[in-house]
Amino acid sequence: DAKTTxxxxxxxxxxxxxxxxxxxxxxxxxxxxxxxxxxxxxGPQYIIHGLKNNExxxxxxxxxxxxxxxxxxxxxHATLRxxxxxxxxxxxxxxxGNKLTFGTGTQLKVEL
Amino acid sequence: NAGVTxxxxxxxxxxxxxxxxxxAQDMNHNSMYWYRQDPGMGLRLIYxxxxxxxxxxGEVPNGYNVSRLNKxxxxxxxxxxxxxxxxxxxxxxxxxxxxxxxxxGTRLTVV
Numbered sequence: 001d002a003k004t005t006x007x008x009x010x011x012x013x014x015x016x017x018x019x020x021x022x023x024x025x026x027x028x029x030x031x032x033x034x035x036x037x038x039x040x041x042x043g044p045q046y047i048i049h050g051l052k053n054n055e056x057x058x059x060x061x062x063x064x065x066x067x068x069x070x071x072x073x074x075x076x077h078a079t080l081r082x083x084x085x086x087x088x089x090x091x092x093x094x095x096x097g098n099k100l101t102f103g104t105g106t107q108l109k110v111e112l
Numbered sequence: 113n114a115g116v117t118x119x120x121x122x123x124x125x126x127x128x129x130x131x132x133x134x135x136a137q138d139m140n141h142n143s144m145y146w147y148r149q150d151p152g153m154g155l156r157l158i159y160x161x162x163x164x165x166x167x168x169x170g171e172v173p174n175g176y177n178v179s180r181l182n183k184x185x186x187x188x189x190x191x192x193x194x195x196x197x198x199x200x201x202x203x204x205x206x207x208x209x210x211x212x213x214x215x216x217g218t219r220l221t222v223v
Contacts, residue, residue: 034211043116043202043214044155087154099170100145100204100212104154 004088009107012082018075020106022088025069030092033064035073037084038105044087047073078110114138118203118215125193125222133188133218135203141213143206144186145170146178148199149217155202161186193222 005023012018024033034049048055048062050071055062061074075082087105119134137144142163147155147170157170161180175197177189186205190197198221206212 036212038155041149041200041217043204043216044212045214046211049211085154099157099160099168100206101157101171102147102155 004090004103006086006088006103006106008104009109011109011111012075012078014079014110014112015077018078018082018108018110020073020075020086020088020108021070022073023070024088024090027068027090028092031090032092033062033068033071034089034091035060035062036087036089036102037082038087039081039084044102047086078108080110080112082108083110084108116203116205116213116215118201118218120218121216122219123221125190125220127194127222129193130189130191131193132190133201133203133220135186135188135215136184137186137203137205137213138184139205139207139210139213140183141205141207141210142183144180145204145206145212146176146186146188147202147204148172148197149202150199158188158201193220195222198222 035047036044038044050062064071085105087102116137145160146158149155156172159178161167164183167178179187201218203215204212
């Protein structure tokens, strides 16, 4: 699986958009970008994933650059409850046995 | 639909004691994983199982053993607990077409 690089921490004002970057310059053609978050030592929670097109769901939007070497997770209207560690993972969408490894993620703090 | 259930939720062990952490999923997923998370750190993969009957080492397997008892259950055993194994342990499951689902964790302290 490709290695990812994320900022250690970010702050965001409540109600504003939170834009979390992820660099994955060694991504392969069959690898997807996944985002998870972990709120206060709970089990991680899936947010969104994509291959090359931008994706949106009820939680967030995922913007992947045309060369796929980086991506941005967007929380359009961050709330205090979005304070969490956000993990960007790149992995192939093949088989159930692939290792699923997490980096250290970005600690997002949403403040009033 | 409980998803991924871990037992116990909390445990205190003395150095040298053994115990088994249990994980069960009702999602009919093939792959299951065990992670540990130390304070202020990310998740590190201990062992994973691609399917019933198979297990593979992750990043930090030393001091642990696993058993994939059946499709639903994946247990993690500490044969001789050490203070360095004090951590929060998470179990997860997934299938090729799904995201990963995590349990709520087992908080283990070894004194």
